[in-house]
Every structure is written in structure tokens, then in C-alpha cells.
Amino acid sequence: MRGSFVHADLYEVDLRQTIEVSVPSHVTGKATGVEFGGGVLDQALREVEVKCLPRAIPDEFVVDVSPLQLGDSLHVRDLVLPEGVELVSDGNLSIVSVVAPTKEEEPGAVEAVEGEAAAPAEAAEPAEGGAESAERGD
Numbered sequence: 001m002r003g004s005f006v007h008a009d010l011y012e013v014d015l016r017q018t019i020e021v022s023v024p025s026h027v028t029g030k031a032t033g034v035e036f037g038g039g040v041l042d043q044a045l046r047e048v049e050v051k052c053l054p055r056a057i058p059d060e061f062v063v064d065v066s067p068l069q070l071g072d073s074l075h076v077r078d079l080v081l082p083e084g085v086e087l088v089s090d091g092n093l094s095i096v097s098v099v100a101p102t103k104e105e106e107p108g109a110v111e112a113v114e115g116e117a118a119a120p121a122e123a124a125e126p127a128e129g130g131a132e133s134a135e136r137g138d
Contacts (some may be wrong), residue, residue: 029066033098
């Protein structure tokens with residue numbers, strides 16, 4: 001290895017030709033369903049595919065989740081697109097949703113399972129002094 005460049009590919013972009021690109025989606029705000037409803041925000045889609053001229057490519061799509069209640073979703077079709085930008089991604093895809101949290105196991109149930117696993121291991125151990133007497137030949 002020398003640390004010098006050996007080859008470079010150059011590509012000329014036609015500014016009059018539409019291209020398909022991925023544009024990131026960023027979530028802003030605090031969803032009402034999370035803050036007051038105990039829900040969890042689930043961002044399912046982090047990039048949206050669009051078609052446009054190279055100079056019209058949006059930097060990002062900002063998605064305000066403040067009005068979302070528990071069970072609500074924002075979809076690709078809900079995005080406000082700048083002029084000259086067309087969706088390539090399916091409009092029915094969900095970008096972000098407020099969902100109910102998954103049920104956690106009760107702490108007592110976990111302790112009971114751990115206790116059951118420990119009981120057979122304790123029974124398998126030799127009685128006190130059993131190993132020493134076996135070594136001595138008692």
C-alpha cells in the first residue's frame with residue numbers, strides 16, 4: 001500500500017434529466033399518544049424514494065408527530081412534496097406510528113422459572129461430606 005490514488009471514476013450528471021434518489025425522513029415533536037397515552041413511537045421508514053431533477057432534490061423530509069394519538073400513523077402519501085418532486089415509494093407505506101407498548105413479563109413469573117431451574121441443580125450436588133468421604137474411601 002502506498003496511500004496514493006490509482007484510479008478515479010468521474011460521472012457527469014445531466015441537470016435536465018430526472019433521477020431517482022433516497023431522501024431521509026426526520027421525526028420532530030413529541031407525539032401526544034406517547035406523552036399522554038403511554039404509547040411508543042415506531043419509525044418504520046427512514047428514507048423515501050423520490051424522482052426529480054438533480055437541483056430539486058430535498059435535503060430531508062421533516063415529519064411532525066405532535067398530533068399523533070395512540071394508534072395513529074403518518075404515511076408517505078401525507079408528505080408535502082416540493083414542486084417538481086414525485087413519489088416513487090408506495091404512498092401506503094407508514095413512516096411513523098404510535099403503537100401500544102408490548103406487555104412485559106411479570107417479575108414473579110421470571111423468578112419462578114429461575115427457581116425451578118435452580119432446584120434440579122441443587123439436587124444433583126452430592127450431600128455434604130459425600131465427595132470427601134468418597135476420596136478417602138469411606
